[in-house]
Amino acid sequence: MTAQVLAGAPAAAALLSRAAARARTLPRPPGLAIVRLGDDPASVSYVRGKDRKAREVGLQSTVYALPEETSQAELLALIAELNAAYDVDGILVQLPLPPHIDEAAVLRAVDPSKDVDGFHPVNVGELWSGRPGLLPCTPAGVMVLLEHYGIPVAGRRAVVVGRSAIVGRPMAALLLAADATVTLAHRRTPDLGAVTREAEVLVVAAGRPHLVTPEMVRPGAAVVDVGINRVLDAAGVSRLTGDVHPDVAGVAGALTPVPGGVGPMTIAALLANTVTAAERRLGLSGPR
Numbered sequence: 001m002t003a004q005v006l007a008g009a010p011a012a013a014a015l016l017s018r019a020a021a022r023a024r025t026l027p028r029p030p031g032l033a034i035v036r037l038g039d040d041p042a043s044v045s046y047v048r049g050k051d052r053k054a055r056e057v058g059l060q061s062t063v064y065a066l067p068e069e070t071s072q073a074e075l076l077a078l079i080a081e082l083n084a085a086y087d088v089d090g091i092l093v094q095l096p097l098p099p100h101i102d103e104a105a106v107l108r109a110v111d112p113s114k115d116v117d118g119f120h121p122v123n124v125g126e127l128w129s130g131r132p133g134l135l136p137c138t139p140a141g142v143m144v145l146l147e148h149y150g151i152p153v154a155g156r157r158a159v160v161v162g163r164s165a166i167v168g169r170p171m172a173a174l175l176l177a178a179d180a181t182v183t184l185a186h187r188r189t190p191d192l193g194a195v196t197r198e199a200e201v202l203v204v205a206a207g208r209p210h211l212v213t214p215e216m217v218r219p220g221a222a223v224v225d226v227g228i229n230r231v232l233d234a235a236g237v238s239r240l241t242g243d244v245h246p247d248v249a250g251v252a253g254a255l256t257p258v259p260g261g262v263g264p265m266t267i268a269a270l271l272a273n274t275v276t277a278a279e280r281r282l283g284l285s286g287p288r
């Protein structure tokens with residue numbers, strides 16, 4: 001058996017096309033402000049991708065590329081300005097931030113109604129209360145991907161490996177909201193394989209290359225690999241590797257590739273969130 005490949009591109013294209021159609025019905029283009037500090041190459045590349053796609057779907061996107069040594073006070077002042085700007089519907093601060101910045105304080109400073117990353121404690125609380133506001137992009141993208149490929153979640157056993165604030169925890173909340181029976185496992189979970197083998201839907205976001213091997217997977221399970229690890233291959237060339245070993249394709253019923261699986265969904269979900277934020281701010285909430 002070889003697992004069905006859950007490619008992100010078609011699901012992301014469909015989500016973007018729905019977001020673009022919704023944006024066209026608004027009286028003005030949804031505005032997105034993207035804030036980046038420093039020149040970390042991965043962050044530069046993700047921000048460029050977000051800005052380009054935002055423009056493609058008809059959003060008004062502005063990138064604020066600030067020097068690495070920007071102070072916390074300067075960053076908070078910019079966020080306050082963006083919070084007050086009428087034509088800015090979504091604000092995102094690209095992570096990670098340099099070590100001298102208090103990340104939690106910055107994320108708390110973003111107006112929750114403009115928090116298109118879904119990281120503000122108000123949006124986190126709404127999610128866990130079962131009243132979702134703006135959703136964190138990677139987990140929201142995973143749910144759209146599963147739906148796109150007709151993979152059911154309700155009533156099924158779901159296991160999430162990894163408890164990060166931006167992926168693992170909100171992923172568990174979204175699966176729970178979709179009526180799965182959810183286990184949230186992490187690096188201190190004893191006999192991880194026994195837990196992951198229970199999963200009909202397995203989401204791995206642990207940040208450890210090839211952590212999940214074939215014997216840890218229930219035959220026929222849908223496996224979502226959120227890992228993006230840069231590792232050197234035998235020839236010393238840097239390659240992207242997921243948290244799931246490629247041989248899992250011989251056991252799973254469906255598997256997301258890395259790259260090309262969850263990654264594209266993150267940006268598409270961000271832009272869909274921005275349209276949602278604009279609809280709510282303009283008092284025009286339409287179908288998603």
Ligand SMILES: Nc1nc2c(c(=O)[nH]1)N[C@@H](CN(C=O)c1ccc(C(=O)N[C@@H](CCC(=O)O)C(=O)O)cc1)CN2
Nearest residue numbers: 046092093094095096117137259260261262263264266
């Ligand atoms: N403010 C935020 N910061 C970060 C987030 C986030 O959601 N909000 N997530 C990640 C980075 N990220 C978006 O910001 C992101 C990561 C990966 C991809 C992606 O498309 N990956 C590709 C591979 C790309 C490559 O070659 O490097 C894939 O998996 O196919 C998009 C967005 C941390 N920071």
